[in-house]
Amino acid sequence: SKAKLFDENTDVKTSFRDVAGLEGAKEEVQEIVDFLKNPEKYTKLGGKIPKGALLVGPPGTGKTLLAKAVAGEAKVPFFSLSGSDFVEMFVGVGASRVRDLFKQAKEKSPAIIFIDEIDAIGRARGKNNFSGSNDERENTLNQLLTEMDGFGTNTNVIVLAATNRADVLDKALMRAGRFDRQIFVDLPDINERKEIFEVHLRPIKKSDDLDIDFLSRQTPGFSGADIANVCNEAALIAARNGKKAVDKQDFLDAVDRIIGGLEKKNKIVT
Ligand code: ATP
Numbered sequence: 334s335k336a337k338l339f340d341e342n343t344d345v346k347t348s349f350r351d352v353a354g355l356e357g358a359k360e361e362v363q364e365i366v367d368f369l370k371n372p373e374k375y376t377k378l379g380g381k382i383p384k385g386a387l388l389v390g391p392p393g394t395g396k397t398l399l400a401k402a403v404a405g406e407a408k409v410p411f412f413s414l415s416g417s418d419f420v421e422m423f424v425g426v427g428a429s430r431v432r433d434l435f436k437q438a439k440e441k442s443p444a445i446i447f448i449d450e451i452d453a454i455g456r457a458r459g460k461n462n463f464s465g466s467n468d469e470r471e472n473t474l475n476q477l478l479t480e481m482d483g484f485g486t487n488t489n490v491i492v493l494a495a496t497n498r499a500d501v502l503d504k505a506l507m508r509a510g511r512f513d514r515q516i517f518v519d520l521p522d523i524n525e526r527k528e529i530f531e532v533h534l535r536p537i538k539k540s541d542d543l544d545i546d547f548l549s550r551q552t553p554g555f556s557g558a559d560i561a562n563v564c565n566e567a568a569l570i571a572a573r574n575g576k577k578a579v580d581k582q583d584f585l586d587a588v589d590r591i592i593g594g595l596e597k598k599n600k601i602v603t
Contacts, residue, residue, distance in 0.1 A: 338430050339414035341437065345405040352395055352402050353532045353557065354525030358388070361516045362403050365491055369407035369443045372489050384481050385492040385511055387451070389499045390518035393558025396495035399518065400447040403493065409443045416453030427454070427473030435480040435490070443489040448477075451494035457503045474503065481511050520556055523549050529557045533564040540580035547581070551588050559595070563587045 349359055368375060368382045375382055388396040397413075404411035412434060438444045448454075454473050481492060494512060496502065506512050521529055526549040534545070552560060566587035571579040 339412055339434050339437075342401075342404070342411040342413070343441070345401055345408075345411045347398065347401040347405040349402050349406055351532060352399050353528035354521045355395060355399065355518060358399060358516050358518050361514070362386070362399060363406075365403055365493075366406045369403075369409050369445070369489065369491060372443070372487065376487060381510075382489070383491065383514055384484050384488075385494065386514040386516055387499065387502075387507070387512040388493060388495045388516050388518050389497070391497050391520055391556060393556035394518045394520060395557045396518050397447070397449055398557070400445065400493040400495065403491075404445040404447075407443065407445070409445055410438070410441045411445050411447060412438045413447040413449065416448055416450040416455070427469055428476035431473060431476040431480060438490045439488060444491075446490060446492045448492065448494040450496065451506075452496045452498045452501055455494075455496070455502045455506050457501060474506075478505060478511065520554065521560075523553075526552055526555060526560060529560045530564070533561045537564055537568050538578045540576075540578040542581045543579070543584065544581070548584055548588075551585070555591070559591055563591050566590055 349363075352359060365383070365386065372382055388399060390396060400413075401411055414434065434446065438446050454470055454477065456470070484490065492512070499515065507515075527545050530545050530548050534543075548563075552563065555563070563584065564587075567579050567583040570586050571583040574583075576583070
């Protein structure tokens with residue numbers, strides 16, 4: 334079987350409306366949308382459009398969602414891959430796959446390339462040399478750096494990468510002309526959780542007793558992904574109980590269930 338190297342989405346429907354909270358991050362990526370939509374406006378004054386930005390933050394906070402929304406807002410193709418798949422699935426061919434990816438994106442430019450979990454390929458070189466596949470990873474990383482350096486000023490491909498461990502990344506990645514911008518994507522505060530609930534409650538048949546303020550207060554520490562899970566889980570619980578709408582109790586049960594899941598996950602990690 335032929336493993337998929339990367340996903341290509343030429344008709345991204347995600348927009349900033351789907352991304353709740355994250356006002357600062359949205360403002361920063363709005364600039365990237367403008368570069369992609371109207372590059373000449375910037376280059377004709379001699380400016381260089383950035384080649385890459387790093388989205389940094391805990392799991393499930395909307396990094397992938399935000400990157401996709403950039404492509405959706407700019408109406409450009411979205412090429413995506415995950416660093417961990419890359420290292421696991423493409424032993425021996427990582428570098429050539431990176432070359433293919435950039436070639437495709439350049440042909441379809443303007444475009445976004447999104448690399449999730451870039452730490453899997455972008456860890457500082459020469460450390461943790463016990464994995465055996467380290468040469469492979471280094472070759473892949475070197476190819477990525479080469480590709481980014483090779484972009485001309487008018488290539489019009491912007492590479493977004495996500496990580497929750499910016500501290501382990503090879504400093505070479507952050508050098509000027511590579512991922513020289515960092516955009517922080519944090520866990521939502523109570524007001525942002527409210528906004529995230531609003532987004533994920535949109536498709537749900539809600540009972541009149543549902544109170545978004547209450548739900549946001551019940552979910553400290555939850556990421557956007559956790560909240561999306563709560564909403565879906567609540568709908569499934571309500572359906573299982575033969576209800577016509579999803580009510581407060583279904584949400585409380587869903588919150589308990591998600592907290593249970595999070596506790597289990599944390600136990601495994603520590
Ligand atoms: P990871 O680091 O685990 O890859 P991530 O930061 O890329 O996580 P996403 O994959 O973007 O997180 O989020 C998963 C899902 O959680 C999204 O598809 C969306 O449904 C929901 N979600 C996360 N953050 C938000 C947000 N700010 N607004 C609305 N939905 C969100």
